[in-house]
Amino acid sequence: QVQLAESGGGLVQAGGSLRLSCVASARTFTTYAMGWFRQAPGKEREFVAAINWSGSSTQYADSVKGRFTISRGNAKNSQNLQMNSLKPEDTAVYYCAADGRFPTVVAGKGDYWGQGTQVTVSS
Numbered sequence: 678q679v680q681l682a683e684s685g686g687g688l689v690q691a692g693g694s695l696r697l698s699c700v701a702s703a704r705t706f707t708t709y710a711m712g713w714f715r716q717a718p719g720k721e722r723e724f725v726a727a728i729n730w731s732g733s734s735t736q737y738a739d740s741v742k743g744r745f746t747i748s749r750g751n752a753k754n755s756q757n758l759q760m761n762s763l764k765p766e767d768t769a770v771y772y773c774a775a776d777g778r779f780p781t782v783v784a785g786k787g788d789y790w791g792q793g794t795q796v797t798v799s800s
Contacts, residue, residue, distance in 0.1 A: 679703045679789055681773045686794030689763055693798070697758040698750070699773030699791055707753035710779040712787070715769035715796075722785065725771070728756060729779045736783055741767075763798045771796050 685697040699711065712727030726737045726747040735747055746759040760767065771794050776787035 679706070681775060681789055681791035683771065683773045683791045683794040686771060686796045688797045688799065691763060691765055691798055691800050693763050694759070694761045695763065695796060697760065697771055697773075697794060697796070698755060699757075700750070700752075700755040701775060701789070704754055706775055709775045709777055709789075710782045710787075711749070711756040711773065711775045712782040713747065713756075713758050714772045714774055714785060715767075716772070716793075717766075717769040720769075722772070724783060724785060726758060727779065727782045734779065760796070763796075765798045765800045767796060768798050769796060770794065 680702040683699045708730045710729050713725040714722050715725050716722040724738050728735045728747045732749040744762045748757050773791035774787040775789040776782045
């Protein structure tokens with residue numbers, strides 16, 4: 678069974694940085710689009726960023742543009758999310774997602790999801 682494993686979450690002060698990573702257990706994900714979503718307590722899950730299989734196309738939520746950067750890992754079956762200038766409102770569980778189609782990932786309808794990693798930003 679294919680799995681997505683996130684890592685890199687933690688506690689950071691406002692203005693700080695964190696780097697999240699997600700690795701897929703199958704090499705077939707080198708041709709999959711991948712993305713990040715987040716869910717804060719009491720709120721619905723929301724789109725954060727997505728990247729196509731080659732890394733040539735990315736999309737970001739307005740709330741993170743200019744602060745977060747999504748990239749593919751060297752092995753291509755992974756992705757990273759560099760989060761800078763973090764704000765308390767970025768506090769959430771961050772989920773990795775993957776699908777064969779980029780628009781499907783962006784829409785939050787990907788076939789594959791990770792378990793999530795907690796990001797907490799203190800003020």
